[in-house]
Amino acid sequence: MKKRKNNTISGQFSARLIEMQASPAYRVLSLAAHRLISRIEIELANHGGNDNGRLPVTFDDFQEYGIDRHSIAPAINEAEALGFIEVTERGRQGQANRRRPNYFRLTYRPLPTDRKGDGTHEWRRIAAGLEGEDALDEARRIAKLSRQKTDSLVGEITRDSGDSPLKQATNRGKTPLPESGKNPTTIYISGEDTEQPRREARPPHGAVASGAAAPSNAPTQRDDILHATIAARLGGAIGWQILQNLEPDHLRNLTALQDRGELGEPVLVELRLAHLKRKAA
Secondary structure, eight states, X not given: OOOOOSOOOOSOOOOOOHHHHTSHHHHTOOHHHHHHHHHHHHHHHHTTTOOTTOEEEOHHHHHHHTOOHHHHHHHHHHHHHTTSEEEEEOOBOSSTTTOBOEEEEETTSOOTTOTTOOOOOGGGGTTTTOOHHHHHHXXXXXXXXXXXXXXXXXXXXXXXXXXXXXXXXXXXXSOOOOOTTSOGGGOOSOOSOTTSOXXXXXXXXXXXXXXXXXXXXXXXXXXXHHHHHHHHHHTTHHHHHHHHTSOHHHHHHHHHHHHTTOOOHHHXXXXXXXXXXXXXX
């Protein structure tokens, strides 16, 4: 009589690498982010294991699965910032004939066109080079920053263009102003006053090369102080990297917001996440 194997799974299942489950990024995931990832895995199974990168999941789907509606957008941000998912196409709210869901990709599953049969595993890059509590602290910081992004940066409640407010403002070349009575920290850095002198962020005891710029174009002492404050809020050395990569008009507006005490966390979170995505690319 043939002995029956005791490792048989009687139905569809979703495999996750032990390495991934032991990673700092996975260990700091919130309950909402865990549920969100699981619901996307279910959607992948509903597609027969195909269509990774084109998996439509609506806010209603997530809510039905057990995620509080107000927690869905932060959970998407968190799971994406920690490298487990990618929002490949932003959704849009509106009337029934114009509404569309987000489309997702699981980074630890292959794309249909991937002959290697493996994912991209961006979660491996979170806290890379760190160990123990240092790695967990870095992962927690990324998770916390990502959850603080404004809802308008994600999914079905984005503008019709599907872009973030920062990108929309950049495309228009204008600074979006808050409505009367709204918190000014929702202003995103961009500007239309391009005739002002070019100013670049520079760390203490050093300067960013600016070619043959005239001395009047160099940052003032107050600018240096404001840049240092912004860099510290963004994360020290990483903060300086972010500032030095900004376009001059963006840096001017960012500095002006800090000078007025109007530079809010949503702007800083957007900048830091954009920087992390560039590094991971």
